[in-house]
Amino acid sequence: MQKWGKVLLKIGVGLLLLLGLIFFIATASIDTTPYFETEYYHNTIAKMEVAAKNKTEAQGSLLAGFAKVNITPTIVEGSPNLEIGEFNRIKLAGYGDGKIANGVHDSIYAKAIALQVGEQKLVLISADLLLMPEPVVIAVSEKLKGLIERDQLLFGATHTHSSIGNCLPSYVGESFGGAYQPEMVAWLSDKFVTLIKKAIADKHPTKFSSGYIRVPNVVRNRIIGEPGRLNDKLDVLSFVQDNGKKATIGIYSAHATVISTFNDKFSGDYPGYFQRHLEANGTDLALFFAGTVGSHSNKGEGEKFEKAKYIGETLADSAQVVLNRLEYNPNVHLSAITTELEIPKLQFLKISDRLRLSPFIGQKLMPEIKSIPLQGFQLNNLIWLALPYELSGEYGLDLKNALEAEGYQMVLSSFNGQYLGYIIPPKYYYYDTYEAALMGWYGPSMGDYLMELNFKMANVLTHSKF
Template sequence: MGKWLKVLLKFVGALIVLLVVLFFFATSTIDTTPYFETEYYRNTIQNIEEAVKNKTEAKGPLLAGFARTNITPKIVSGTPDPTKGEFNNIKMAGYGSGKIATGVHDSIFAKAIAVEVNKETVVLINADLVAIPEDVVIQVTENLKGKIARKQLYFGATHTHSSIGNCMPGYVGKGFGGEYQPEVVEWLGQKFSALILQALADKQPAQFSSGYIKVPNLVRNRIIGESGRLNDKLDLLSFMQENGRKATIGAFSAHATVIGTDNELYTGDYPGYFQRHLEENGVELAMFFAGTVGSHSNKGLGEKFDKAKYIGETLADSARSALNKMKYLPNVDLTAISSEIEIPKLQFLYISDRLRLSPYLGSKLMPKTNPIQVQGLKLNNLIWLALPYELSGEYGLDLKNALELQGYNSVLSSFNGQYLGYIVPQKYYYFDTYEARLMGWYGPSMGDYLMELNFKMANELTHSKL
């Protein structure tokens, strides 16, 4: 008996040592190094300063072109033809428990506006998707090589959680959008590429205007509720071609999650109702960009589709009221900056207030990280930052207010072809919330770091010190 006891004790001891070693290599303490003391910060500042030297600037008459394409997949029972958008099944992306789509409540679209000033061109692209998949953007960039560059393309999504999944590789991608299907990515890449070319071909003399209207009754701070600060602005851009055709962009910060996890039908959620209502009332092309949705949810009357209709159409009516007061100008002062940034090491998956999964193991769960792009655009008194993450409305409010004091309207849009999770103020990092614990992937300093970069980009676009 004594012999077997010794063997058992040795086995238990070895097991404990093994578990300790595994725990040591599988976890990492949270990095609290001030971001401004890091190499990634110094490298990024250099990158932005170099990008500023190579920024695009143009002044003169505006040309604008509009385009749309239906990206609603066709669900077939037989052999599908992915080149025609036919698939046997597509999981709806956004909710971890999302379902396989069985039908269509309302069609989903991708849309684009091409903007040219004195032969300098940018294209604003948006889709009824939870995010713009990076692999789709990579394919679009390759498809259009020699025709238009990635730095000229500004992507965004409505963030509906009832649209196309199966587009993001890796464990996390599978969890939020289903098994990766390269044929879905290829089809979307072709659709987006053709869309951009169509918008470029439609360019003609146009006028431009921007503005905003506050809609506080349709958005709430979902981290701390009614006491939280709120970005309640519906930001608006409008382009009017000389033939009278209008394209309108709205950017708002309420999450497009009115339609919940029990839904099995494709839908644009409330942004779909917003776009359709404008297009039924004199606007040729309406687009919706998710704004600073990182801490904000929707608020409105009714349930499910009734609520989505109420929010979307109320937003559209508010937009129409503001559009009637906006002044259009035929000449545009355009500035565009595109820069790569570096980011902190991955600190993914909450274990405790001190520990996260090790960067090595975390990277095995995430899609491959390609060079991260941030882009800034100035059109007259409108400043647009296209960001590859979900920025908190509280953070966004600081920059938007600073810009407004200098006479600028602004759009801070999310999902610019990559995804870095939620970016919330550092004061919430240890707060037990979905936004910080599950979706805060890069440590407590990430928000302040990115906001310094956002202010720097805005300063360069406005030639000021905000």
């Protein structure tokens, strides 16, 4: 009996040691090194200084072209025809419960506006997608080589959670978007190539103007609620071709999660209602870009699709107020800058206030990162930064207010072809919320690091210091 007791004790001790070793390998302490003392910070600043020297600028008459394509897949039970968008099984991106698309509530689209001043060219692209998947962006860039470069393409998304998945490899990508399907990436990238070519071919002399309006009744701070600061600004851009054709862009910070897990049909959520309402009332092409959605959710009257309609049409009516008071200019100043970010090691998945999953294991779960672009452009007094993450509305408010004090309108959009999770102020990092515990991937200094870069980008574009 004593012999067996010793054996069991040894086994128990061995198991405890093995568990301790696994825990040691699988976890890592949070890195609290000041970001401005790190190699990734200094490398990024050096790259930004080079990008600032290579910034492109042009002054003169504006040409703009508008286009849209339907990206609603067709779901079939028999043999699929991928060339015409027929698929057997598509996961709705955005919800982790495995919801498979079972039809169409409202069609989803990709839309673009091509801009040109002199030899300076940009294309603004948004789609009714959860985000702009990097594999799609890489494929589009390859297919458009010789026509337009990657740094001239500014991608965004409406962030609807009732759209196409299956575009991101890795455990995390497939948890949110379903099994990776290269054929979906190929089909979607072909759609975007067609879209961009159509926008470029449509260019005509165009007038431009922009403004914003506060719409506080359809957005809320979802981290801390009523005490939290709120970015409730709806930014509106308007382009009017000399032939009378009009395009309107709206950028807003409420999460497009009205249509939640009850739904199994494709839908643009409230941004879809926003775009359709404008297009039914005088706008030929309406686009929506998700803004600083990293801490802001939606609110409104009604339930389900009725609520989505209320929010979308409230924003569209508010945008119309801005459109009615705009003064247009056919001559513009256009400048643009693209730089590359370096980032800290992954500190993904909260285990305790002190511990996160080790970077080695975290990298095995996350999509491979090939590049992290940060892009910005200036169009007269409008400054727009296209970000590779979901920035907190509280952070966004700081930058918007700083530039507004100097006469600029600051636009911040998310999902420019890469995704780094939620970027929230460090005061919330240890707060036990979804934004910090699950979606805060790079430690407590990440927000302040990225906001310094955002201010530097704004400084370069405006020749100022904020």
